[in-house]
Amino acid sequence: MKISRREMIKAGLAAGTVLSIPSVLRAQTAPTAARTARMVLGDLSVFDPVVTTTYNTANHGLAIYDTLFALDSKLTPQPQMIGKWGVSDDKKTYTFELRDGLGWHDGTPVTAADCVASIRRWAQVDPGGKLIMERAKDISNKDDKTFTIALTEPLGILTEILAKVAPPCLYIMREKDASRPATEQVTANIGSGPFKFNEALAKPGANFAYDRNEKYVPRSEPSDGLAGGKLVNVDRVIWDNISDQQTAFAALQSGEVDFIWTPAADLYSTIESDPNLALQVLNKSGDVYFMRMNCLQKPFDNVKARQAMLHLIDQEAFMRTSFLAEYISTVPSIFGNHTPYSNDENTGWFKKGGDPEKAKQLFKEAGYVGEKVVILQPTDWAAASNSAQLMAATLRKIGVNAELAPSDWGGLVARRANNGPVENGGWSIFITSESDFERSNPVVNPTLSANGEKGWYGWPKSDEYEALRAKWADVNSLDERKALARRMQHEYWNFVGTVLLGEVVSPIARRKALTGLIGMPGLLPMWNIQKAES
Secondary structure, X not given: OOOOOOOHHHHOHHHHHHHOOOHHHHOOOOOOHHHEEEEEOOOOOOOOOOOOOOHHHHHHHHHHOEOOEEEOOOOOEEEOOEEEEEEOOOOOEEEEEEOOOOEOOOOOXXXXXXXXXXXXXXXXXXXXXXXXXXXXXXXEEOOOOEEEEEEOOOOOOHXXXXXXXXXXXXXXXXXXXXXXXXXXXXXXXXXXXXXXXEEEEEEOOOEEEEEEOOOOOOOOOOOEOOEOOOOOOOOEEEEEOOOOHHHHHHHHHHOOOOEEOOOOHHHHHHHXXXXXXXXXXXXXXXXXXXXXXXXXXXXXXXXXXXXXHHHHOOHHHHHHOOOOHHHEEOOOOOOOOOOOOOOOOOOOOOOOOOOHHHHHHHHHHOOOOOOOEEEEEEOOOHHHHHHHHHHHHHHHHOOOOEEEEEEOHHHHHHHHOOOXXXXXXXXXXXXXXXXXXXXXXXXXXHHHOOEHHHOOOOOOEOHHHHHHHOOHHHOOOHHHHHHHHHHHHHHHHHHOOOEEEEEEOOOEEEEOOEEOOOOOOOOOOOOOOEEOOO
């Protein structure tokens, strides 16, 4: 997600690392304004990209770490840290050789052992990584630059999994960091990527600084999506957290900041009328907003109550709480609107405006008797907060005892891990979003799993659906996958693991002097941007 809690870092494990820097290191010469890009990206409170699926953390990781493979603008995996690679004739053994010039920010070289440890740690939590481990006979380094992944059976989408853009992404860490369990946060922000995290300038809750890594050796190919040469054209990027939209906009107008990740929709016309500002859509396929229900606790442990939510939702109404009509669309398919697998299977429940009476009937059939439904409301993320308020009002209209639980996004992230009843600090509903593209691959997207308590927050369970999802990795032709997608969607809308709220293609706002932004689903690279003299 793009929003994080302001205060978590002050008390969290990561805070100790950020704040315990000798004061002598804080005396640094700042780059000129012309060589510094300031970007309003939301609060950053968790720095380890393995322990969370939030987009702020993923974007932090994208700046300071590097990846084995990366998706180009056509969303095709391309080697990034890898120089040469090959696969055996039986398609079971992959051999990877690191390219020259890779080094950690602490001055030590990147080794194959770092890659092996990073894969193993990431695979503890990522669905695609877990699939690799299920089929792995051996993952080991052969020398300082070479490692292999030996499988018990072929896995044709291996490089696609390694290049995934849905958090948690596979960022390569030092072996001593990646040796930690996936449940224990890495506190050293040391990667091998094109930017260095400036610990000395960290101001938790306000901003963080990323400095150009002068020793980074980019690939020789032209920049293409997340692939190719990562060329850094500024000396520093300041990650600003300005939660108030009007304050952020005023800073953009005055030139104090150069970029706003999520400008308020009611400011679009003002931005467009300013000769120094521009709106730009980076993620052209858009973002899908959806709600998760706690399937382990009442009332949503009953499938009838979850089905009721399908009928209750008026997607257009939910999207209109935060976005202009020309940017929104409805989305009835679990595979989004723009992926090859979008389909209309088992979508008879979808109705413009929703069907509150049908929802009320299904709650009654579920045996609902007034149990409290707690909706987590992230007050520092306007779109999700507005949707949560509408959700509560809509449920109350049909007699459901709905209650909002306001907090910042970091508080929501902490609370959603509690799968207990609401009286023990649990929850019933929370709202989030992800890029439409992420819904193209159910193997690597945790929100499209249904493996119960082993799965993503909400913990829906369907053995029938999981059996179908397991086949995805071994189906190669597009037509076969489309057919499988229809079968999966048919089953999914029977048990209702997620309720979709609609899709939006929302622009970023920038000063026209800031150019070179790379448009990709979900993630925002800091490299390639340029800032003209003002």
